[in-house]
Amino acid sequence: MYIPTLFDVDEAHARIKPHIHRxxxxxxxxxxxxxxxxxxFKCENLQKAGAFKARGASNxxxxxxxxxxxxxxxxxxxxxxGTCLAYAAGRRGIPCxxxxxxxxxxxxxxxxxxxxxxxxxxxxxxxxxxxxxxEVVAATGAEFVHPYNDARxxxxxxxxxxxxxxxxxxxxxxxxxxxxxxxxxxxxxxxSNLAPHIKxxxxxxxxxxxxxxxxxxxHIIADDAPVTVADGLKVPLKDLTWHFVRNHVTDILTASExxxxxxxxxxxxxxxxxxxxxxxxxxxxxLKNKDLxxxxxxxxxxxxxxxDLDKLPWQ
Amino acid sequence: MYIPTLFDVDEAHARIKPHIHRxxxxxxxxxxxxxxxxxxFKCENLQKAGAFKARGASNxxxxxxxxxxxxxxxxxxxxxxGTCLAYAAGRRGIPCxxxxxxxxxxxxxxxxxxxxxxxxxxxxxxxxxxxxxxEVVAATGAEFVHPYNDARxxxxxxxxxxxxxxxxxxxxxxxxxxxxxxxxxxxxxxxSNLAPHIKxxxxxxxxxxxxxxxxxxxHIIADDAPVTVADGLKVPLKDLTWHFVRNHVTDILTASExxxxxxxxxxxxxxxxxxxxxxxxxxxxxLKNKDLxxxxxxxxxxxxxxxDLDKLPWQ
Numbered sequence: 001m002y003i004p005t006l007f008d009v010d011e012a013h014a015r016i017k018p019h020i021h022r023x024x025x026x027x028x029x030x031x032x033x034x035x036x037x038x039x040x041f042k043c044e045n046l047q048k049a050g051a052f053k054a055r056g057a058s059n060x061x062x063x064x065x066x067x068x069x070x071x072x073x074x075x076x077x078x079x080x081x082g083t084c085l086a087y088a089a090g091r092r093g094i095p096c097x098x099x100x101x102x103x104x105x106x107x108x109x110x111x112x113x114x115x116x117x118x119x120x121x122x123x124x125x126x127x128x129x130x131x132x133x134x135e136v137v138a139a140t141g142a143e144f145v146h147p148y149n150d151a152r153x154x155x156x157x158x159x160x161x162x163x164x165x166x167x168x169x170x171x172x173x174x175x176x177x178x179x180x181x182x183x184x185x186x187x188x189x190x191x192s193n194l195a196p197h198i199k200x201x202x203x204x205x206x207x208x209x210x211x212x213x214x215x216x217x218x219h220i221i222a223d224d225a226p227v228t229v230a231d232g233l234k235v236p237l238k239d240l241t242w243h244f245v246r247n248h249v250t251d252i253l254t255a256s257e258x259x260x261x262x263x264x265x266x267x268x269x270x271x272x273x274x275x276x277x278x279x280x281x282x283x284x285x286x287l288k289n290k291d292l293x294x295x296x297x298x299x300x301x302x303x304x305x306x307x308d309l310d311k312l313p314w315q
Numbered sequence: 316m317y318i319p320t321l322f323d324v325d326e327a328h329a330r331i332k333p334h335i336h337r338x339x340x341x342x343x344x345x346x347x348x349x350x351x352x353x354x355x356f357k358c359e360n361l362q363k364a365g366a367f368k369a370r371g372a373s374n375x376x377x378x379x380x381x382x383x384x385x386x387x388x389x390x391x392x393x394x395x396x397g398t399c400l401a402y403a404a405g406r407r408g409i410p411c412x413x414x415x416x417x418x419x420x421x422x423x424x425x426x427x428x429x430x431x432x433x434x435x436x437x438x439x440x441x442x443x444x445x446x447x448x449x450e451v452v453a454a455t456g457a458e459f460v461h462p463y464n465d466a467r468x469x470x471x472x473x474x475x476x477x478x479x480x481x482x483x484x485x486x487x488x489x490x491x492x493x494x495x496x497x498x499x500x501x502x503x504x505x506x507s508n509l510a511p512h513i514k515x516x517x518x519x520x521x522x523x524x525x526x527x528x529x530x531x532x533x534h535i536i537a538d539d540a541p542v543t544v545a546d547g548l549k550v551p552l553k554d555l556t557w558h559f560v561r562n563h564v565t566d567i568l569t570a571s572e573x574x575x576x577x578x579x580x581x582x583x584x585x586x587x588x589x590x591x592x593x594x595x596x597x598x599x600x601x602l603k604n605k606d607l608x609x610x611x612x613x614x615x616x617x618x619x620x621x622x623d624l625d626k627l628p629w630q
Binding site: 024026030045046050107114265268269271272273274275305309310312314315 | 339341345360361365422429580583584586587588589590620624625627629630
C-alpha cells in the first residue's frame with residue numbers, strides 16, 4: 001500500500017490546476033451567531049463538475065501514460081466521483097465507464113452521460129456494485145480509479161485544504177463529511193504536514209455511521225447499503241483511507257437525518273448556495289456540539305452540489 | 316434632480332467597502348455552450364443580506380450625518396431593498412422602518428425583522444405602498460431612502476459593475492434585470508464613464524414590461540401591480556433611473572414566465588447558487604436572443620438570492 005506524501009499533493013496541484021477551480025470560501029454572520037464560532041465554508045459545490053472529486057479524478061486521469069489513457073478509465077461511485085471522473089476523462093478525451101446504483105439521483109446519471117461517459121447500473125449495495133464493476137473492467141481493460149482508496153485520488157483531494165489554509169489564516173479545525181474517507185484523508189495528508197496544529201474532524205450521518213464505529217472500535221467496520229439522505233456518504237472506509245483516519249482524525253461526529261436536512265436548508269438560505277445533503281453533515285454536527293467549537297475558527301468543506309432540484313429533502 | 320457622477324461612485328465604494336462583499340464571478344461551460352457565448356455571472360446573491368441592494372443602502376446609511384441618522388431611515392420595497400436597508404441600518408445601529416406588500420415572501424419579511432428593523436405591511440400595489448409609506452415618514456421623521464430613484468443608492472449600485480470590469484477583462488456587454496432601474500442605472504453610470512464601449516442591456520419579464528415599453532415609447536410608462544414570478548421587478552422607472560436608461564441602455568429584452576423559471580433552474584443546477592427568479596431574467600433573454608450575443612463576452616448580474624425555499628416556482 002503506497003501512502004501518498006506532500007510531494008504527491010504538490011505534484012497533483014500543479015497537474016490539475018488547468019482543470020479545476022480554486023473555489024471561494026464563503027461565510028455567514030447569521031450562521032456564525034447560531035454556532036458561536038467562525039465558520040469558513042470552502043465551496044467545492046462550485047468546483048468543476050459540482051464536487052471536490054474533480055480534484056482527485058483529474059489527478060488520476062491526467063497522470064496516466066498515453067498508452068494507459070487510450071484504454072480509458074472506469075469506476076464505481078454513488079455519484080460525484082463518477083461525474084467527476086467523466087468530467088476529467090472528457091477533458092482528456094479518453095473513454096470512461098461509471099457503474100452507478102440504479103437508485104442514484106437522475107441528475108447524477110445525466111451529468112455522467114453529459115460529459116460523454118457510459119453509465120452501467122447496479123443494485124444499491126456495495127456487493128452488487130463491486131460485482132458489476134469487475135465485469136466492466138474485464139471487458140474494457142480500463143484503468144480503475146477507485147472513488148477514494150487510491151493514492152492519486154487522495155493526493156488530488158488534498159489540494160482542497162491546501163487552498164483553504166492559504167485562503168483563511170488561523171484555523172483551529174477543519175471538518176469534512178466522511179463516507180469512504182477520500183476528502184478526510186486528503187485533509188489529513190495536507191494538514192498533518194503543513195499545519196499539524198489544526199484539528200481534523202469528520203462528520204457522518206447517524207444512519208450510516210460505519211466510520212464512527214470503526215474509529216471507536218479501532219478497525220474497519222463496513223455496512224452494506226445503509227439508508228440516509230446524505231447519499232454520498234454510504235460507502236465504507238478502505239485500508240488507505242483508514243490509515244489517514246486512524247492516525248490523524250481528532251474525532252468523528254454524527255448527526256440525525258432531521259439535523260442534516262435542517263443544516264442543508266440553513267446553508268441554502270443563508271449562504272445562497274446549492275449543495276447536497278452530504279455537505280450539510282459537518283454544519284449539523286457543529287450545531288449539536290457547540291461547546292467543542294465555541295469561539296474557534298473552523299474550516300467547513302462543502303463537498304458537492306449535485307442534488308436533484310425536483311426532489312429536495314424538505315418537501 | 317442631482318445626477319450622480321463617477322466621483323460619487325468612488326466615494327461610495329470607499330464608504331461601503333467594510334460593509335459589503337466583493338462578490339465572486341462564476342462561470343459554467345455548459346451554460347456557455349447553450350448560449351454560444353461566454354457568460355460571467357457576477358454573484359450579488361452572495362452579497363451581504365443576499366442582494367446587490369446592500370451596496371446602495373449602505374452608501375445611503377453611512378453617508379448620513381449623525382443627526383439625520385439618529386432619526387433613522389425608512390423605505391418601501393418589494394423585498395431586497397428593505398432587507399438591505401435593514402442590514403445597513405443594523406450595521407450603523409440606527410432605527411429602520413420598511414413598508415412591504417403583505418404578499419411579499421415570508422422569507423423577506425423575516426429577513427428584515429432579523430436585522431432589527433420594523434415591517435409595516437401595505438397592499439401589493441404601487442399606490443397603496445406610497446400612501447402607507449407617507450404615514451410612516453410623517454410619524455418618525457426618518458430619512459427616506461428610495462429603493463432606486465436616489466443618487467446615493469445608484470452610486471452604491473454602480474460599485475458592482477466597477478468590480479465586475481476589474482474581475483473580467485474584455486467584456487462586450489453587461490446585462491442586468493430591470494425593475495425600477497437602480498442596478499441598470501448604476502451599471503450605466505460606471506460603464507459610460509470607465510468602459511463606454513461595453514454595451515448595456517436590461518432584461519425584463521414580459522408580464523411586467525413597463526421599462527421595455529417606456530424605452531420604446533421614449534417616456535416613462537408605469538403599471539400598477541403587474542404579476543410575475545420575478546417579484547423584484549414589479550416597480551416602475553422614475554425620473555433619475557429613466558435618465559440613465561434613456562441615455563445609456565442599448566436595448567431592453569423580455570422573457571416569458573416559463574423562460575424565466577427554466578433559466579432559474581438552469582443556474583441553480585449548473586452554477587450551484589441559490590438565486591431569485593428576478594436574477595434569471597437576463598439569462599432567459601440571452602438564451603432567446605442568441606444571435607445578438609453569439610461569441611461575445613457578457614457580464615450577467617445575478618442580483619439577489621432571497622427566495623422562499625418552500626415555494627420554488629418549478630414545484
